[in-house]
Amino acid sequence: xxxxxxxxxxxxxxxxxxxxxxxxxxxxxxxxxxxxxxxxxxxxxxxxxxxxxxxxxxxxxxxxxxxxxxxxxxxxxxxxxxxxxxxxxxxxxxxxxxxxxxxxxxxxxxxxxxxxxxxxxxxxxxxxxxxxxxxxxxxxxxxxxxxxxxxxxxxxxxxxxxxxxxxxxxxxxxxxxxxxxxxxxxxxxxxxxxxxxxxxxxxxxxxxxxxxxxxxxxxxxxxxxxxxxxxxxxxxxxxxxxxxxxxxxxxxxxxxxxxxxxxxxxxxxxxxxxxxxxxxxxxxxxx
Numbered sequence: 600x601x602x603x604x605x606x607x608x609x610x611x612x613x614x615x616x617x618x619x620x621x622x623x624x625x626x627x628x629x630x631x632x633x634x635x636x637x638x639x640x641x642x643x644x645x646x647x648x649x650x651x652x653x654x655x656x657x658x659x660x661x662x663x664x665x666x667x668x669x670x671x672x673x674x675x676x677x678x679x680x681x682x683x684x685x686x687x688x689x690x691x692x693x694x695x696x697x698x699x700x701x702x703x704x705x706x707x708x709x710x711x712x713x714x715x716x717x718x719x720x721x722x723x724x725x726x727x728x729x730x731x732x733x734x735x736x737x738x739x740x741x742x743x744x745x746x747x748x749x750x751x752x753x754x755x756x757x758x759x760x761x762x763x764x765x766x767x768x769x770x771x772x773x774x775x776x777x778x779x780x781x782x783x784x785x786x787x788x789x790x791x792x793x794x795x796x797x798x799x800x801x802x803x804x805x806x807x808x809x810x811x812x813x814x815x816x817x818x819x820x821x822x823x824x825x826x827x828x829x830x831x832x833x834x835x836x837x838x839x840x841x842x843x844x845x846x847x848x849x850x851x852x853x854x855x856x857x858x859x860x861x862x863x864x865x866x867x868x869x870x871x872x873x874x875x876x877x878x879x880x881x882x883x884x885x886x
Contacts, residue, residue, distance in 0.1 A: 601635075601637070601763070602739075602762070602763030602764070603761075603763065604627075604761065604762045604763065605760075605761050606620065606623055606624075606746070606758070606759075606760050606761075607758055607759050607760075608750060608755045608757060608758025608759070608769055609755070609756075609757040609758065609772075609773055610755065611754070615753075615754070618753070619750060619753050619755055622749060622753065623746045623749055623750060623760075626742075626745060626746060626749055627742050627745075627746055627762075630738060630741070630742045630745065631738075631742075633661075633662075634665075634734045634738045636685065636731070636733055636734075636735065642656070642658070642662065643732055643733070643734060646723055646725065646732050647725065647730070647731045647732060649724070649725070650724075650725035650726075650727060650728055650729060650730040650731070651725065651726060651727050651728030651729070651730065652728075654724075655717075655722040655723065655724040656722060656723050656724065657721060657722055658718075658720075658721065658722060658723050660720070662723075663718075663720045663721075665734060665737060665738070665741065666718055666723065668737065668845070668849075669682045669713065669734075669737065670713070672737075672849050672853065673713045675853065676853040676856060676857070678713070678714075678825070678826070679824065679825065679826070679853060679856040679857065680736065680849060680852060680853050680856060681711060681712070681713045681825040682713065682732055682733055682734060682736065682737070683710070683711050683712060683713055683715070683716065683725075683730060683731065683732060683733070683825070684711050684733070684823055684825035685731050685732070685733025685735065686707055686710050686711060686729065686730070686731045687707065687711070687823045687825070687828055688823075689707065690703055690704065690707060690828070691819065691821070691823060691830065698819070699828070704827075704828040704829075707828065708828055709727070710727055710729050710730045710731075711825045711828075712825075715727070715730070716730075716732070736848070736849065736852050737845060737848070737849065739762050739763055739765060739848070740762075740765050740801075740803055740843075740844040740845040740847065740848035740849070741844070741845045742762055743760050743761075743762045743765055743766070743767035743801065743844040743845075744767055744801070744843050744844050744845055746760050746762075746767070747760055747767045747768070747769045747844075750769045751769060751770070755769055755770070756769070756770040757769065757770045757771060757772055757773050758770060759778045759797075764804060765801070765802070765803040765804070765844055765847070765848055766778075766780055766797070766801060766802045766803070766844070767800075767801045767843075767844040768797050768798065768799050768800055768801065770798075770799070771798040771799070775798075776796060776798070777795075777796030777797045777798040778796060778797050778798075779794065779795075779796055780794070780795065780796070780797050780802055781793065781794040781795075782794075782802075782804065782838050782873055784875070784879075785806050785807065785835040785836040785875050786835070786879065792873070792875070792881055792883075793838075793873050793881075793883055793885060795885060795886070797840070799842075800840060800841060800842045800843075800847075801840070801841055801842070801843055801844035801846075801847045802838060802839070802840050802844075802847060803838070803839055803841075803844050803847035803848035803851055804836060804837065804838040804839075804851055805822065805836065805837050805848065805851035805852045805854070805855045806820075806834070806835055806836025806837065806855065806875070807820035807821070807822065807830075807835055807836070807855075820832065820855075822852065822855050822856060824856060824858075831855055831856055831858050832858060832877070833857075833858030833859040833860075833861060833877055834854065834855055834858065834859075834861050834862065834874060834875065834876060834877060835875040835876065835877060835879070836855075836874070836875040837850075837851040837854040837855055837861065837865070837872060837873070837874050837875075838851060838872065838873045838874075838885075839851045839854075839870060839871070839872050840870070840871040840872070840885060841870060841871075850865075850868070850870060850872075851872075854872075854874070859877075861874070862874050862876065862882060865884075866884070871884060871885045871886070872884050872885065873885055
């Protein structure tokens, strides 16, 4: 998953603990193998290599379900959450020390657009050479949900999964209390801005604090607007509590993508959230 991950749970025996841990790690590794854009042998890489070639790529039911969810996010976000926008990372990369030119952005924007993707329940095709599919904004959170479900199927009733800072609860602690979780200040990671307990559900965050570029003193977020090609600006971070980690993560990302309109959008939803505004003000609606 390209980030620190941990699994904590209570088991009936060391043997059960070892079995559950092994199966969960194996399942998460399989998802990474399938959907990582960094692996040349992944399904995502195969789909991207076939872009513009006329060759459709076969997909399984799980991938089809993720595509359906991508479609939902695209529509709910007013076309801002777009899994074809990963190509913008060719221009916005940590090794780059200059902002892309207008010409560079105009050259790459035609490769973005979920509405261009051709897909059914069995195949997918990207019609233009250079187009890419990127599940980076979905699959880590989805993996946390899958892992939690697997633990429950294997008889684990108390546990917590953290994948790269996103949290999914398997079940409350044996004493009935929730697991302690905390949210850090996006500019001062050692400072906690909220701390509470979760008995169920998930917590996921999105912001400009973990990955960003600093170019000539200006901070550029890794979250990119697919319509303009530019990093978003307006909110520092958003954390969401929801029943599923994938839902919490995508809502947090959509709020970031909406920039200055993100907070008002969140306030209209029936969702628990914490939002850090551009100047550091905290809006806490977690309770």
